[in-house]
Amino acid sequence: MTPEQLSDLALDLPETTEDEAFGPGAAVFKVEAKVFAILEHASGGTPAQVTLKCEPDLALELREQYPAVGPGYHVNKRHWNTVVLNGTVPGDEIREMVEHSYDRVISGLPKAVRDRLRLLRAA
Numbered sequence: 001m002t003p004e005q006l007s008d009l010a011l012d013l014p015e016t017t018e019d020e021a022f023g024p025g026a027a028v029f030k031v032e033a034k035v036f037a038i039l040e041h042a043s044g045g046t047p048a049q050v051t052l053k054c055e056p057d058l059a060l061e062l063r064e065q066y067p068a069v070g071p072g073y074h075v076n077k078r079h080w081n082t083v084v085l086n087g088t089v090p091g092d093e094i095r096e097m098v099e100h101s102y103d104r105v106i107s108g109l110p111k112a113v114r115d116r117l118r119l120l121r122a123a
Helices: 003-012 055-066 091-106 111-122
Strands: 016-019 026-031 034-040 050-051 069-071 080-084
Touching: 003 016, 003 026, 003 034, 003 069, 003 091, 026 091, 034 091, 055 069, 055 080, 080 091, 091 111
Parallel strands: none
Antiparallel strands: 016 026, 026 034, 034 050, 050 080, 069 080
């Protein structure tokens, strides 16, 4: 998955916004002002990577399954994974990781907001 495809995927999720909260070169995707993805573009020979929220047990499984998945960079390593977008993790798997991250974030929002976002997503 390319950074552009990942960006499109994230922005297709209901009420997602994008900004550069951490400075140029890092696109931050939020829902209800809560971060669910941080996309760092390739630079200086380093491939692009995305940091995503993840259920802790699943985070460990993904790290074991894919060498390109590691503990989150500059975030809580128990709840976040960083995925190097070097083509070794299948696009469908990355899609599931992005959607899982989004779902993890909205699960912590107030019930009325959660319900609204889930309805929008199901539509």
